[in-house]
Amino acid sequence: MTDLTIPIDLEAELKELARRHRAASTVGMSVLNLIGGQAENLLEKLPDSAKDRLEATTIKALDVALRAALKSRGVVPDQKSWLNTALTTAMGAAGGAGGLPSALAELPVTTTVLFRAIAGVAADHGFDPSEPDIAKECLTVFAAAGPLAEDDGADMAFLAARVSLVGSTVHGxxxxxxxxxxxxxxxxxxxxxxxxxxxxxxxxxxxxxxxxYQQMAHVHFGLLRLERSSGHPRALLIDMLREELSISTKSALIR
Structure with a gap:
């Protein structure tokens, strides 16, 4: 337990961020149930040629997503979360219908929509995604463990790892x-x-x-907003969030 007395509004904010974090941590279970597999075994299903190209493909997808998403914000307004989800769901079905080749072709498009959704969440929290520092914060959300991760602690690590990116360029x-x-x-x-x-x-x-990623973006930018508005250091806010998650998990087990 921390010795700091948490103001009621800050406590409520942390409870909401904890709720979003829990929601993010459960969305991947339906996928694993559908395919009847475990997350750590998934990459074995890919041919070596695809695995060898993954990092280069990811860098290209992120570069395209960054440029396309930020340009499109001046033309197309940010969409509601449900609409972003509906759009990528349809694209995922189309990509999966053709197997690996169509899934690879769909990847940069989905990454762009995901980045655009993250940028929209940043704007919801009062930040301007067109600012280089906020664009980097948007990219940082992609450092989260992913919806199929089985270790919730990895998502907390991503929130703390942001300090290692300070001073980096966008491409860095x-x-x-x-x-x-x-x-x-x-x-x-x-x-x-x-x-x-x-x-x-x-x-x-x-x-x-x-x-x-939309839920984790809310956690990420919610913490950033609290960091700036409350004056509390990020590390302390993360500890408070971790404690709130622990309390809510224990409460769920007791029920």
Whole structure:
């Protein structure tokens, strides 16, 4: 327990961020149930040629997503969360229907929509995604563990790891998060490559990924907003969030 007395409004904010974090952590279960597999075994379903190209493909997808998403904000307004989810779900079904080749072709488009959704969440919290520092914060959300991760602690680690990206250029941030994200996107491609149920798996996977990254974006930018408005250091806010998650988990087990 921390010795700091938490103001009621800050406590309420942390409870809401904890709720979103829990919601993000559960969206991938339907995908794993659908394909009847475990997350750590998914990449084995990909051919070596695809695995070898994953990191380069991810860097390219992020670069395209960054440029396209920020340009489009001046033309197309930010969409509601449900609409972003519906759009990527449809794209996932189309990508999965054709197996791995169509899933690879769909990847940059879905990544762009995901980045655009994250930028929209940043704007909801009062930040301007067109500012380079906020664009980097948007990219940092992609360093989260992913919806198919089985270790909730990895998502807390992503919130704390932001300090390692301070001073990096936008492309420097992309280079640093690409190895982690390539693994996560590799899991996505593997679910879409499952024979027979590729379209269904693609739709379910994109639904999970979009829901996950939007929720984690709310956690990320909610913490950033609290950091700036409360004056409390980020590390302390993360500890408070971790404590809130622990309390809510214990309460759920008691019920």
């Amino acid at each position: 941030v992309i280079a640093k998060i690409a190895p982690r994200l390539s693994y996560v996107l590799g899991q996505k491609l593997a679910t879409q490559a499952v024979p027979v149920i590729g379209a269904a798996a693609g739709a379910a996977t994109n639904y999970a990924y979009t829901s996950y």
